[in-house]
Amino acid sequence: MAQDPVHASPRASTDAGRHSVAIDLGVVVALTATAFLFSIRFELSERITAWELRHEAWQVDELPGTLVVLFAGLLWFSWRRTRQAQREVRERLAAQRQVVTLLLSNRDLARQLILVQENERRTLARExxxxxxxxxxxxxxxxxxxxxxxxxxxxxxxxxxxxxxxxxxxxxxxxxxxxxxxRPMTLDSLGLVPALQELCEQWEEQTGIGCAFFPVAVPEELDDLLGITLFRLVQESLTNVARHAHARQVRVELRRSDCGRKLRLAIEDDGRGLGAEGELQGGFGLTGMRERVASLQGSMQVGAGPGQGVRIEAVLPLAAAAT
Ligand SMILES: Nc1ncnc2c1ncn2[C@@H]1O[C@H](COP(=O)(O)OP(=O)(O)O)[C@@H](O)[C@H]1O
Ligand SMILES: [Mg+2]
Missing domain, CATH: 1.20.58 (Methane Monooxygenase Hydroxylase; Chain G, domain 1)
Structure with missing residues (x-):
C-alpha cells in the first residue's frame, strides 16, 4: 500500500542516511589504504623528491606545502558549504512541518464544514x-x-x-x-452596512445583550465575496459572544483604513474574556473565520479588548471591491 506522504516515517530516512555515510567512509578508507600500498610498492615519495630536486630551478619543491594549504582551504570550504546545506535542510524541514500542520487543520476544517452543512440541511428539511x-x-x-x-x-x-x-x-x-x-437578503438589496445594522438589531433583540454598530466611511458598493465574508465574521463573533462571553455590551466597528485601501472590522465585548490558549484553538468557528480572512489576503487577530473582554480585529484589502 502506498504510504501517505504526510505520515511518511522520518526514521526510515535517518537509517538510509546513516547507511550512505558508512558507505562513503568505507570508500575513503579503501582509497587511502590503496594509495599507501601503491606508494610503498613504487617508492612514490622518493621518486617525487628526486623529481623535485631535478626541477628545483622552477621552484617545484615548494609545491607540497602549497598543496597542503590548498587542501586545508578546500576542507574549510566544504565545511562551510555543509553547514549552509544543513541550515537550508533545517529550514526546509520546518516549512514542511508547517505545511503538514496546515494540511491537517484544513482536513479537519473541511470535515467540520461538511458536518455543519449537513446539520443545516437536516434542520431546514425538518422545518x-x-x-x-x-x-x-x-x-x-x-x-x-x-x-x-x-x-x-x-x-x-x-x-x-x-x-x-x-x-x-x-x-x-x-x-x-x-x-x-x-443568505442575508438585505446584503443583496441594501448593501453591507444596512445588513450589519439589521443583524446587530435582531441579535440584540434575541439575546438581550446590547449591540452597537459603528460604520465609518464604508464604501456603498463592495465586492460580493468581501461583503459576505464581513457579514459572516460579525455573525460568528456575535454567536460566540452569546454562547461564551457572558457580556452585557458588544461594539462592532467597520471602518475604511490604510489610506482607503483596506476595511478594518473590530468586534469587542465586555465579557469574561479569553481563557487558556488551548481553548481558543479548539473551535472551528474561529478557524473558519481565519480561513475566510486568509482567502481574501487579509489578517485577523483575537485578543483582549480594552475592558478585558474579547476583541477580534480583521483587516481585509479592498482591492477586489468596487469603490
Ligand atoms: N467572545 C468570546 N468570549 C469568551 N470566549 C470566547 C469568545 N469567542 C470565543 N471564545 C472561546 O474560544 C473558543 C473557540 O470558539 P469557536 O472557534 O467559535 O468554537 P465554538 O464556538 O464552537 O466553541 C470558544 O469555545 C470559547 O471558549
Ligand atoms: Mg463559535
Missing amino acids: LHDELGQNCTAIRADATYILHAPPGDGAGIAASAQRIAATSEALYGLVKAMLRRL
Missing part, C-alpha cells in the same frame, strides 16, 4: 416537513371548509378565514427566517 407541511394542511382544511360551508354559517367561514390569515402569516415568518439563514 420544511414539520412547519410548512402542517401549516399547508391546515390552510387546505380551512379553505375546503369555506368552499363547502353551509350558506348560513358566516361565523364558521370567518373563523376559517382568520385561521388561514394567521397560518399564512406564520408561514411567511418561517420562510423569511429560513431565507435569512441561507
Whole structure:
C-alpha cells in the first residue's frame, strides 16, 4: 500500500542516511589504504623528491606545502558549504512541518464544514416537513371548509378565514427566517452596512445583550465575496459572544483604513474574556473565520479588548471591491 506522504516515517530516512555515510567512509578508507600500498610498492615519495630536486630551478619543491594549504582551504570550504546545506535542510524541514500542520487543520476544517452543512440541511428539511407541511394542511382544511360551508354559517367561514390569515402569516415568518439563514437578503438589496445594522438589531433583540454598530466611511458598493465574508465574521463573533462571553455590551466597528485601501472590522465585548490558549484553538468557528480572512489576503487577530473582554480585529484589502 502506498504510504501517505504526510505520515511518511522520518526514521526510515535517518537509517538510509546513516547507511550512505558508512558507505562513503568505507570508500575513503579503501582509497587511502590503496594509495599507501601503491606508494610503498613504487617508492612514490622518493621518486617525487628526486623529481623535485631535478626541477628545483622552477621552484617545484615548494609545491607540497602549497598543496597542503590548498587542501586545508578546500576542507574549510566544504565545511562551510555543509553547514549552509544543513541550515537550508533545517529550514526546509520546518516549512514542511508547517505545511503538514496546515494540511491537517484544513482536513479537519473541511470535515467540520461538511458536518455543519449537513446539520443545516437536516434542520431546514425538518422545518420544511414539520412547519410548512402542517401549516399547508391546515390552510387546505380551512379553505375546503369555506368552499363547502353551509350558506348560513358566516361565523364558521370567518373563523376559517382568520385561521388561514394567521397560518399564512406564520408561514411567511418561517420562510423569511429560513431565507435569512441561507443568505442575508438585505446584503443583496441594501448593501453591507444596512445588513450589519439589521443583524446587530435582531441579535440584540434575541439575546438581550446590547449591540452597537459603528460604520465609518464604508464604501456603498463592495465586492460580493468581501461583503459576505464581513457579514459572516460579525455573525460568528456575535454567536460566540452569546454562547461564551457572558457580556452585557458588544461594539462592532467597520471602518475604511490604510489610506482607503483596506476595511478594518473590530468586534469587542465586555465579557469574561479569553481563557487558556488551548481553548481558543479548539473551535472551528474561529478557524473558519481565519480561513475566510486568509482567502481574501487579509489578517485577523483575537485578543483582549480594552475592558478585558474579547476583541477580534480583521483587516481585509479592498482591492477586489468596487469603490
Ligand atoms: N467572545 C468570546 N468570549 C469568551 N470566549 C470566547 C469568545 N469567542 C470565543 N471564545 C472561546 O474560544 C473558543 C473557540 O470558539 P469557536 O472557534 O467559535 O468554537 P465554538 O464556538 O464552537 O466553541 C470558544 O469555545 C470559547 O471558549
Ligand atoms: Mg463559535
